[in-house]
Amino acid sequence: MVDSLPADWPGAWSPDWAAPPQVVARMSTRLGGHSAPPCDSLNFKRSPGLVPAQAAAETLAVQANRARWAQALGAQPVWLDQVHGIVVQRLDGRLLQALAAGAAAPVADAAITTEPGIACTVMVADCLPVLLCTRDGRAVGAAHAGWRGLAGGVLEATATALCEAADVGPDQLLAWLGPCIGPQAFEVGPEVLQAFGAEPLEVCTDPAFVARRDGQGRLRWLADLPALARRRLQAAGLGAVDGGRWCTVSDPRRWHSYRRDHAAGPTGRLAASIAIRPL
Structure with missing residues (x-):
């Protein structure tokens, strides 16, 4: 089911950031693909929640x-x-070569490369995708940053790996934050605040968290995932961090969202990729 790509294909858009011309970066939408509802239409991962007949068709759709x-x-x-x-x-x-021969996908939440023609790629459905590159375009990377990975240091680890691969300092890195669950939709419990070193109080001193009461009167918090990521990247020495302005939950036409859709059934996955253009 491989077909030609229309010139006006709505499935990919290019981040607006200062990456050098030899770097290609793309963020997917949920438009212009082959998947059937509820994962329609551009979905990159088959959900385990599908019945067998749906699963077989979705496997082919994901491949396409x-x-x-x-x-x-x-x-x-x-x-x-x-x-x-x-x-x-x-x-x-x-x-x-190993993957083409049938090797399992690498178990990782970030990837980097210095080789042209290979795209570092992460999948998301509310978690934050982060694309990075060196200012000279010699190394690129992508990271999948949910709150657990973000608190654990996935962005710092990715930045460090890029710096080592290109022999540059963190001030020579650029980062772009893609669409994720927004600060008006990301309700979290005290464990998330504690993971980021914040006290789970009704008046929280960390501006990345806003306290609220849920329908049962329990104290919960709204978390700003892009703000937390931006803080981490800046603390790691990056001065150029763009993006982070799109909420996956609030735009069902354009984005897949696990938090919005999982109660009703399987959820599709978006992709964010970055590569050095082939020579």
């Missing part, structure tokens, strides 16, 4: 969607087995 994504990138995306951790996988030609 991934092929379209590779066309849009002009590079080979590497799909990770994401576990909300902080492992950073370095991507190279040997890994591509």
